[in-house]
Amino acid sequence: MKNIILAITGGIAAYKSAFFARLLIKNGYNVRVIMTDGAKAFITPLTLQALTGNQVHTELLDETAELGMGHIELAKWADLLIVAPATANTIAKLAMGVADDLLSTVCLATTVPILVAPAMNQQMWQHPSVKLNLQTLRDYDYEVIQPASGMQACGDVGEGRLPEPEYLLEYVEYFIARHTTPQLLAGKNVTITAGATVEAIDPVRFLSNHSTGKMGFALAKACRNAGANVTLIAGGKVHLPTPLFVHRFDVLSAEDMLKVAKDCANGLALPCCDDEEHDHKHHHHDHNEFGNDIEVEPISTATDIFIATAAVADYRTRDVVPQKIKKTQDEMSLDLVKNPDVLATIAKEFPEIFVVGFAAETQDVEKYAKGKLESKKLNMIACNDVSRSDIGFGSDDNAMTVFFNNKNEPVVLEKMSKEKIAEQLVELIGVELGKKFTFVKP
Structure with missing residues (x-):
């Protein structure tokens, strides 16, 4: 789906479409x-001609088009059609099958998927006729992108804003991936841990590591694109945007991560925290960096696949000092105790789950990976050498060797992007x- 028609209708949000068009071009779309x-x-x-490098189409009866049939020409050219912004008037016309301009006629003439991004006043958005027309479009297999909430051009506050261009781009890429990626994990519930845990020493200091969570977040997108319902458990130092249609729980310590992982394994939905309760053990996010609420169904079924990419701290301090430790001595010792092993615990207590581990090592990578695969009774483990400067923590690239519990030969994944x-x-x-998987641990 490389050829995209961007249809723009008459709303103040049309200015965002210029930025959106540019983002599409920058990401390789025609x-x-x-x-x-x-x-x-x-x-x-x-403006749009300069941004896209293509003539802008405005007339239904265009004598300069091939055989004068511009709408048919466009309908055959496109792989995907996006109406953004879509006004209440255009939505009504599409729902009724009116074909009195180029946009509405192309929508009737094309056989490609159509995305509709409504944008209107919050009171208009709530009107029953708009709701009815949108449902009609869904019945016609149009996909409707939920509008954002916030301050509107008229001064009202509410739902009806066109999402930001970056959000629209991510939605388009997810839509395309969903329609082009084999649905190998369709209907599966996947829980992924990502990033580093944070073990407090005192109110301002902690023990942690260099993991950024990039690998785990890339896996969340890949699992989602393959049809899975995905839950991300992110460590306290992760500052990445939540992928669309993915649940996210932010945690701090290894104990917090294990608690949430067990809840997910049991199929328990955890409640969102209010701002005043942000110091609770975990926090649930169902929105992304652009401020758009994301329609994600609550977790209702147990985990089928558990993927542990998080770099969990092996140790924590025996006690957290309640006040900042003052620099009064030349030397100081910390009394450390071992943390729970999140990966091994899930594999042991939930033998029906397909468990995938990760091994980030600096030496004897394959030896340690095989050891973890056997000792923790995993189904599969992916290992990489983080002593290399070109892959691993903080890098956009990675290279892995994958071992399985039911075969001797590993699979080598050469260096490429984490995606x-x-x-x-x-x-x-x-x-x-x-x-291979028969829900029986070795």
Whole structure:
């Protein structure tokens, strides 16, 4: 789906479509723009032509188009059509099958998927006729992107804002991935730990490590794209945006992470915390960095696949000092005790779960990985050498060797982006689930 028609209608949010068009171009898509007369009142065709490098289409009966049938030409060219912003008027026309301009006619003439991103006043958004028309579009297999909430151009506050361009881009990429990626994990519930845990020493100091969570978040996207319901348990130092349609729980310590992992394994939904309760052991997020609420169903079924990418601290201080420790001595000792092993605990207490471990080592990588695979009774483990400066913690790339509990030969994944590594790992998990996994631990 590389050829995208961006259809812009007459709302103040049309200015965001210029930024959105540019993002699509920067990410390798071919973009052709349709503008209604109303859209031209807010932003000029010349702007979109300059941003996309293509002529902007505004007329239904265009004598310069091939055989004068511009709407048919466009309908055949596109792989995907996006209406953003979609006004209440355009939504009504599409629902009723009206074809009195280029946009509405192309929507009737095309066979490609259509995304609709409504944008309107919050009171209009709540009107029953708008709700009815949107449901009609869903019945026609249009996909409706939920609008954002916030301050509107008219001064009202509420739902109805066009999401930010970056959000729209992520939605488009997720939509395309969902329609082009083999659904190897369809219907599976996947729990992923990511990032570093944080073990408090006193109110201002802690023990942790360099893990950023990038690998875990890449896996969350890859599992989601493969059809899974995904829950992310992120360590306290992770500052990455939550992938669309993924549950997220932020935790601090290893004990916190184990508690949430067990809850997910048992299929227990954890409540969101209020701002005043942010110091609770865990916090649940179902929104992303652009401020858009995300429609995610509550966790209702137990974990099928547990993927432990988090770098969990092996030790914590026996006691957390309640006040900041003052620098009064030349030397200081910390009394450390071993943390619970999140990965081994889940594998032991939930033998029905397919468990995938990660081993980040600096020496004898394969030896230690095989040892963890056997001692923790895992189904699969992916190991990498974090002593290399070009992969591992903080890097956008990775390289892995994957071992399995039911075969001797490992699979080597050469250096590539963490997103590509994640996609290959999901393929390996899918194959194992489909052909090898029998819900019996060795």
